[in-house]
Amino acid sequence: MNFFERQRQVRRLSTRLVLLFVLAVIGIVVVVNLAAVFAFNATAGPPEQLLGLIAVVSAGTVAAIGLAALVRTLALRGGGGKVARELGGVPVPADTTDPELRRLRNVVEEMALASGVPVPEVYLLPDEAAINAFAAGWGPSDAAVAVTRGALQRLNRDELQGVIAHEFAHVVNGDMRLNIRLMGLLFGILFLTVIGRGLTQAGVLGGGRGRGSNSGGGGANPLPLVGLALLAAGYIGVLAGRLIQASVSRQREYLADASAVQYTRQTRGIAGALKKIGGLADGSELRSPKRDEVGHMLFGEAARASWFATHPPLADRIRALEPSFDPAELQQLSRRWAAAPPSGRQEDVVLGLAPATPAGPAAPAAETRVRVSPDEVLGRVAAPTETAYTHAAAILDRIPDPLLDQARDRAAAVPLLLGLLLSADPAVRRHQHAALAQRHGRDLADAALGAADAPAGLSPALRLPLAELTFPALRDRPGPELEALLATVFTLIHADGAIDVTEYCLSRLLLSELQEALRPDSRWRIDRRRLTDARSAAAFLLSTLAQVGQADRPAAERAFRAGVAALLPGADLPYAPPEDGVLALETAWPVLDGLRPADKERLVAAVVAVIGHDGTMTVAEIELLRTICGLLHCPLPPMAGTGIG
Template sequence: MATPNPGFFERQAHARRNTGLLVVLFLTAVTLITLAVCLVGYTVTRSESSNLPFHYWLLSSHGLITSGGVIALIGIGSLIRWAALAGGGSKVAEMVGARPIEPDTRDPEERTLRNIVEEMAIASGVPVPSLYVMDNETGINAFVAGYTPGEAVMVVTHGALTQLSRDELQGVVGHEFSHILNGDMRINVRLIALLAGILMIGQIGHFLLRAGFYSGGRHRSRDGRAQAAIGLVGLALMVIGYVGVFFGRLIQSAVSRQREMLADASAVQFTRNPEGIGGALFKIGVKGGYLDTTSHASDMNHMCFTESARMKFASLLASHPPIDERIQAIQPGLMARLKSRLRDTQPAHATRAATSQPSATRGGAISASSGAISASSEAISAFSEAVSAPSRGTRATPAASVSARVGKVSDQTEAYATRLLADLPATFRTLLYTRAGAIQLCYGLLVHETTDAERHTRLAGLNQHGLLGANPELLDKLLPTIDRLGADIRFPALELAMPALRKLDPDERASLLDNVRLLIHAD
């Protein structure tokens, strides 16, 4: 009897368990590296320790100093790398040359991306991430960066914006939102930091090796034995460090592959459309997703939607499962259907060329089939919406229940987000994308239930410096919508305003918080 395929939630639970085991393996590798360095120290100091057995030597002063020093070095190297990576996703986006997408962009493709991201953010109850685009990258790829959901940024390539249908782009966005909601960004930072700490052992060994040989060459007659010992210790540390880094990368890649499978399953759960993300992966398999214009492609490999750089030992160090395997895991038989559509929409010789050429050179093979894939995806999406969307007379989900659903996306929350965004006037939504409008929104949410006289009195007591003062003209444009939608608009409006609020400098943020506290205490 055939074993039934596990559902999305079962696959997510399985991936989480496997990831936990792999993290334990990573920490075990660090422990083994520490013991290996201690063994080197034991060999060097054995005569001074009266030939103690190794397990007794570990508890001696030499052993404790050596193991403590190794742990301290790994910790220092990890902290330095962690501090650089945890500073904010915008630094990573700028590092790869990405351009911020303005909230009020008029570019239709960027507008589509922003609409999808805002819908997903409102449906999941998390702040809208800042958006960036890599204008010079024609491959199809994307990634999220940042240590916490509140500072997350989402970066997409120009190829993803121009070559994917809306459903396919929604699948990619759902995949990246999974990384935000499941804490993958934090896991990535921690694993990279641990690797940096292990690498420091190898770098110190390399330094000692060079120092030993250099000093030994000039002062061989003075103390050649001591210099040779330094060189040998350096060689041993270098080998231990770099071998540790290699195996650490193996574990990091295994962790990344598990998280990618989890994110694929979550994307289907979020969008209820397996052909969206499946179609995006299929196009990447045909057209490629490598980042060709940035020197940081290999550094970003484990963070991207698909492989961003050509890797040596790809079968061992690949940060993503093979595309065929990912599509098959999303929905059994989906790969065959996508290939069939490609054959149906391409001449026979073109189909053979598309399936036989390397992915980086299959530029136009799938373009004619994208319409069929998109049409099917749109049909499935429309069917899902028709089944799950409440009637127009149904009241929107109360904002009070949003906090209980943070990080969860369902048909109901997706329909709620879509309906809410459609109900927002264009002027109201545009104001939320500006710093001035976002600030006035914070004030408006706190005073919209007061009388005109009370409102005037409370707003007059605020810090009126620059953008932070009450702006009656902007408030008059915001308050009618706030009054009409009431509690339903509070959290979603703040989520939409988060990209603009992030642009405030520290002093402006502090002053805004002071003004908000004044309005709260005045209530």
């Protein structure tokens, strides 16, 4: 199943989630109405009274559930970090010197570069001794990955890599947005238990009698009965919520396990982590009172026993990875580890997995050309391989340590980011420096100028990864500060009327990620537009790419026609390249990003057909392709190692 098919599957799961939620609400409304009719003896009155009561109770119940779900969803607007902090998560600093935390961040950074997505926030759950992890957020730009203290201490590097790869599968597959919506809907369903508990207590404390009880003619106070009915309805909601979680989550866990193996090209890591969950006393069980709310997004079961498990049986998951696995092995491991629990760091030394950063093939030089086909690229979208992972490790290894330290440092990240956007043209750079000084003061402007010179000798293929490493240090800044930075990036991009493709790729992708980091839930309605409604924008994109990628107009038009043939066979779209080059693409991105998954798949194939019209791509063209895929939210891993010409 490729990325675009997984996107279609997520949409189907979202539809199923809505239907199950509606059915759960209907069931709750029926129970509450029956209780209200009985409590107020409505059947003894005229039919109009009964219908009126049912209408009021139904509207009130639906409103309470909907409002609670909306409030909870809005409370999660902070993205994945908000979820992690609610469970007691502590941010792992990008510049940490703790060996275990540094190993965790190395694995996360390598996996992010290999996956073609921004480096997520990293959290540790220090009070959780079990082995577990989760990824949360509205999208890759505001994602957070959290691991428990038990996972950090008990898993060796291969196993930790397998767990992180599993979580990244949820990031790139689009599962996280569904998970956050599910959290909001479940809270709405369960909210009635809170109301019911309050009404029951109020009725009991009130003596169980109504206002007329003082004269001896009043009836019993209906509050306790209504409260009990709401409690019952709430527990029906609990039952429905568990069914919804199980329905939405179980098959996705098999898919994420398989994706993790595809990413790392080895099963021992993720299988070893699952075996440790089964063999250690703490397992994957969390202590947090919010564990049930997030159970559907965890790596392992939140609770040891559950009627409606959100994950497949542990033995089945291991057997899917290792067909010869015998469940009796878990009992043997349990007896062995009862006296001497495993230590991840010690195993790293024994297995030769230390130092943390694995060796990998060198990243290609800027002049290298890579042979690639559209089908090959489509198969790689959101599907990093072991080659991509080791290439990502090599990228980090090739970036000088002082630059990595600046990217990870909260204070130095902003000057470095702005410095990467400064033009090589002295006149343009002076104009940009003046604009920075006016907006942020002379000190920051000078710091950015100095930071611009530091990576001067850096390969162009390393500049974009270096910029992406700054994002974890930027995301926790206040909203107004990010807004100001966003405006500054926009100013630097348009300092002159013409920028080359490399500058555009770097600045535009950073601008997009900053916008989504600032407004993580801004993409509520996506993947709905049909290609027939976006023909003009698609033709505009293909024309622009053909213009910047070919030396003369006839060659550019041939490349454009190849792209149109892949996009809309038989269509006669005009070749009309814009006068202002890549800057003209600003109007096309919102339209093209809203395409359905199937149409995005065709668009990416058409883009590859244009850029690789001669059958090969330069590293600069590959970075342009990665940028386009990033703006379309179709993350493309590094392409090195696909066949060098």
